[in-house]
Every structure is written in structure tokens, then in C-alpha cells.
Amino acid sequence: MDxxxxxxxxxxxxxxxxxxxxxxxxxxxxxxxxxxxxxxxGAVLLxxxxxxxxxxxxxxxxxxxxxxxxxxxxxxxxxxISGLGLFTSEAVKCYYSVPFSVKMAALFVAxxxxxxxxxxxxxxxxxxxxxxxxxxxxxxxLWFTVAASGRWIGFSG
Amino acid sequence: MSLLPFCEWLASTPGSxxxxxxLFMYPLVESVHVLTLCLFVGMTMMLDLRLTGLAxxxxxxxxxxxxxxxxxxxxxxxxxxxxVLLFYAIPIRSYHNIFFRVKVVFLILAGANALxxxxxxxxxxxxxxxxxxxxxxARFAGFASLILxxxxxxTGRMIAYNWFDCDKPQPGWVQIATGCSYDAER
Numbered sequence: 001m002d003x004x005x006x007x008x009x010x011x012x013x014x015x016x017x018x019x020x021x022x023x024x025x026x027x028x029x030x031x032x033x034x035x036x037x038x039x040x041x042g043a044v045l046l047x048x049x050x051x052x053x054x055x056x057x058x059x060x061x062x063x064x065x066x067x068x069x070x071x072x073x074x075x076x077x078x079x080x081i082s083g084l085g086l087f088t089s090e091a092v093k094c095y096y097s098v099p100f101s102v103k104m105a106a107l108f109v110a111x112x113x114x115x116x117x118x119x120x121x122x123x124x125x126x127x128x129x130x131x132x133x134x135x136x137x138x139x140x141x142l143w144f145t146v147a148a149s150g151r152w153i154g155f156s157g
Numbered sequence: 158m159s160l161l162p163f164c165e166w167l168a169s170t171p172g173s174x175x176x177x178x179x180l181f182m183y184p185l186v187e188s189v190h191v192l193t194l195c196l197f198v199g200m201t202m203m204l205d206l207r208l209t210g211l212a213x214x215x216x217x218x219x220x221x222x223x224x225x226x227x228x229x230x231x232x233x234x235x236x237x238x239x240x241v242l243l244f245y246a247i248p249i250r251s252y253h254n255i256f257f258r259v260k261v262v263f264l265i266l267a268g269a270n271a272l273x274x275x276x277x278x279x280x281x282x283x284x285x286x287x288x289x290x291x292x293x294x295a296r297f298a299g300f301a302s303l304i305l306x307x308x309x310x311x312t313g314r315m316i317a318y319n320w321f322d323c324d325k326p327q328p329g330w331v332q333i334a335t336g337c338s339y340d341a342e343r
Binding site for chain 1 (some may be wrong): 184187188191192194195196198200201202205206214215216220224228280282306307310311314315317318320
């Protein structure tokens with residue numbers, strides 16, 4: 001199955017055209033994307049660091065996870081919406097971009113992982129020890145891959 | 158006095174030229190700078206949200222500060238080193254860039270706000286640190302920090318754009334704000 005026509009359709013869509021032809025739109029959407037990145041990073045790292053026993057040890061993980069959850073959810077929604085705007089403006093470039101493929105694959109895994117396995121470990125009480133630390137490390141690694149390959153889309157081609 | 162001669166000298170150093178022309182080092186440094194946003198601004202934001210009473214309301218403020226500060230300092234150190242390297246790679250253009258100038262101003266404001274908080278209301282944190290809603294001066298410091306760092310991020314991202322560069326015709330106020338006209342007369 002070749003997805004190129006889908007990417008071409010995205011690039012020619014009204015949203016894609018608008019963002020591409022505007023002087024400011026891409027820059028403004030990119031800035032929003034970055035602000036949400038910082039929020040998402042804070043919310044994810046707060047909980048992962050706690051699971052790695054690196055911060056706020058006297059607070060239960062579940063409590064921090066519950067505090068971080070709304071910010072994580074909101075940031076992710078803003079990231080996806082702003083990301084769609086950025087993507088449609090240069091969808092065909094993204095089709096041929098290796099970093100973009102890496103990012104989408106990592107993002108897919110990261111979202112599922114965060115809202116299933118990591119969520120279960122973050123909300124389960126007690127001190128989880130090494131297993132919970134491994135769960136947090138995988139979370140950091142996945143989101144790091146998403147962010148790093150995302151930044152690299154801009155450097156390639 | 159113009160800092161342009163210093164920037165011109167910096168741009169002529171071998172290290173600056175090497176970094177500027179490198180295929181991978183510059184993008185790598187840039188990526189480190191952007192990704193460290195998660196660590197530095199992410200942690201700062203969590204503290205700010207506690208100060209404004211919007212998150213972590215049951216955690217004493219002193220605990221949030223003492224636990225997040227090492228991560229914030231680590232993030233800040235990486236930010237400064239990678240940021241200085243980015244400037245070192247492109248000194249002259251950065252110097253004249255209007256967004257870079259606004260970013261530096263807001264960096265100073267964000268620093269002043271943090272300093273004022275630590276020297277001020279934070280000294281009496283034992284008396285209010287367990288309140289779910291901190292006193293107004295602490296809430297103000299939190300809100301100010303959130304806004305100031307957001308402006309730093311947005312203007313930092315905008316440095317990449319050449320809309321206001323000296324090599325294009327610009328309106329008078331841009332000429333003044335970027336120092337283009339001042340340096341052209343030298």
C-alpha cells in the first residue's frame with residue numbers, strides 16, 4: 001500500500017496550503033508546538049523521575065501522576081493539533097523523510113505505552129523497585145526518540 | 158558602543174567557522190538545546206504551577222523546590238552551554254537578530270524574577286509552604302515565570318527566521334531595534 005497519495009492530499013488540503021503560503025503561520029504553530037513540548041516534558045519527566053527515585057521521594061507516585069495527568073493530556077492534544085498543521089504544510093517532504101517515519105513510529109508506541117503500561121505502574125501503589133524504574137526509563141527513551149527525531153525533520157531534506 | 162566588533166572577531170575564530178560549517182555538530186547542539194526545554198522549562202513550569210496553586214497543591218513548596226532544583230540546574234547548565242555554542246556558531250547574525258535581542262531581555266527578566274522570589278517571599282516559605290494557595294507574591298512570581306519563559310521559548314524559536322535581517326529593506330523602528338542602521342553608519 002502506497003501512502004504517497006494521502007500525503008499529497010494533505011499537502012494540497014486547505015490547511016496545508018494556508019500554513020505553507022502564510023509568512024507567519026508555520027513559525028507561530030512551531031512556537032506553540034515547542035511550548036507544548038516543554039509542558040509535556042515537565043509532566044512526563046516529573047513522574048518518570050519519581051519512578052526512578054530521583055525526585056520527591058516522600059510523595060507517592062500515584063499522587064504525582066494524578067497531578068501531572070491533566071497537563072500531560074492537554075499538552076499532547078496541543079502537540080498533535082499543532083503537529084498536524086506543521087505536517088500538512090510539507091506532507092510530501094515528510095513522506096520521504098526518515099526522521100519523520102521514525103518519529104511517527106516512536107510516537108505511536110509512546111502514546112500506547114504511556115496510557116497502558118506506564119499508567120498502570122504509575123498508579124499502582126507501593127514501591128515498585130527495579131521493574132518500575134525500567135518502565136520509567138523506557139518512557140524517557142521513547143519520548144526522547146519522538147522529540148529528537150522530530151527536531152531532525154527540520155534538518156533533513 | 159557597539160558589540161559588533163566583538164561578534165566579528167568571534168565569527169572569525171576557527172571554532173566558530175567549524176561549528177557553523179559542520180554537517181552534524183550544529184544540528185546536534187541545536188537539538189540538545191531544544192530537547193533540554195523538557196528538563197529545564199518542564200521542571201520550572203511544575204514549580205511555577207505549584208506557586209500559582211494550579212498543581213501539586215498538597216506538596217509543600219519547599220519540597221518541590223528542593224527536589225526539582227537539581228534537575229532545573231542541570232537543565233539550565235545544558236541550556237547555557239548549548240545556547241552559547243549556538244551563538245558562537247553564528248555571532249553576527251544573532252547579534253542583529255531582533256528576536257535574539259528580545260529573548261536576551263526576557264532571559265534577564267526571568268532571572269530577575271527568580272532572584273526576587275528567592276530573596277523575597279521564599280525566605281519565609283516555612284510559614285506558607287503548606288498552603289494549597291500560596292500568598293499573592295508567590296503566585297505572582299509563578300505566573301510571571303510562566304509567561305517570561307514562554308516568551309523566551311517563542312522568541313528563541315523565531316531567531317531562525319530572517320524576516321528582520323539587515324540585508325533586507327526594513328522599516329525605521331526595525332532598523333533601530335536591530336542596530337542595523339547604527340552599525341551600517343560605522
